[in-house]
Amino acid sequence: MLPHHIAYTLPTGSELPANRASWDLLTDRSALLVHDMQEHFVAPYAADDQPMPTTRANIAALLRAARAAQVPVFYTAQPGSQTPEQRGLLTPMWGPPLGDDPAAARIVPDLAPVDGDTVLTKWRYDAFERSDLRERLSDIGRDQLIVTGVYAHIGCQATALRAFMLDIEPFFVTDAVADFSREQHLAALDLVADCVGVTMTTADVLSALEHAVRDSGDPGDSATDSALPVDWDALLEVLADTTGTSVDEIGQESDLLSLGLDSLRMMELADRWSVPDREIGFADLAVCDTPVEVAQLIERVHGVRMAGVPQ
Known part of the structure; x- marks a missing residue:
């Protein structure tokens, strides 16, 4: 079962890990992923406490900037109803699926997809499993993935790990992901920075998008x-x-x-x-x-x- 009333302050400044990789984020190579920002998975967070208000605001800013810079946007969303075979080991680990209420499976309204975005059905922790995300990225010439959403140490981290193993450079946005606790959040950042990707703040990503757009113009x-x-x-x-x-x-x-x-x-x-x-x-x-x-x-x-x- 998911925890209740999650509240903690987002890691900042000197708490953020040093990156082993030194990849540059580029608008003509990257895509943005909004991972599992569904009502069911956002509900455990305290409505008026951090980290969720800042996380959502930062994802919204990244969505706006990505669409403006013509960076493709992808979402993952678990289906409400799942058969035992479809759900597999998720049931003994986390309990039953989201259920038949359409509201539970809905992506939160302030981050909702728009025309041109792609919503992928999510079946396991990482966004590539049982989806055609890899093929879609390849078809549009994208080999960088900006990762946002929940939960940092589960699906977001698993997606970054899988991306790395598929030779797709993951960029993990430190203040546009959220987790069960501050400790798990920091642990996810540490693993990504040390083993599989680059951690960046929302401000860093927005700056990179701005510079790339400026450099590409006449x-x-x-x-x-x-x-x-x-x-x-x-x-x-x-x-x-x-x-x-x-x-x-x-x-x-x-x-x-x-x-x-x-x-x-x-x-x-x-x-x-x-x-x-x-x-x-x-x-x-x-x-x-x-x-x-x-x-x-x-x-x-x-x-x-x-x-x-x-x-």
Whole structure:
């Protein structure tokens, strides 16, 4: 059975292990995995205590950045109903399957898949077992896997181990995984860093994605107009011009990726809206889902108030 009321602080700073490997995370080689973030497996965590609020927020930021950088996103999810043969040794170890309630098997709403993401049926600890994840990664030329989700010392660690044995470089996000306890969390990080992969914080992964996107762009395409939009209407005009849409098509809650604000366009806007000591990076824009959030980012970084921003 799963534990109850899990609560602990995420490891940080000097607690994080040194990596034996020195691989560089690259957007054209990597894929993001959200491992088992289903209601059933998230339920044991204390709702208002760490680590789950930070873990979920970090996974959400990585999802947004990965989609913007055109890094493929994969999910694993156990089916609710499983026959004894399908479940095998998981039953004597953990008890019965999730059950017939669809809510238990649902991926938590704030991390839900979108069109273009791939959801794999999960049967055993590691994401490769009884799935075609290896083949899918090979087909799209990906040999790096960014691992997030639960539980760090079980499925996440097993997936990293299997990836390594398949010559896929695992990148284990230290504050975008969660576990039964702080000790087990740290043990999983130690094993990955020492034997099979690279451990990175969410901030490190976002920075790597930003640098890779910047390096892949054409410097000649970057916008040179550094003027900030002075009000809401001006921001909508910039977004419309950047994405090739009309202002009338953009609402305050419009999804920026759906409008066409891809990674290179984000880099253009980041360059346009940055000045020394007040920089907006790709990672900052990548976690903005809507025009309102972009306006709030500009206001926060530059200490200005934009007229007409919906409240």
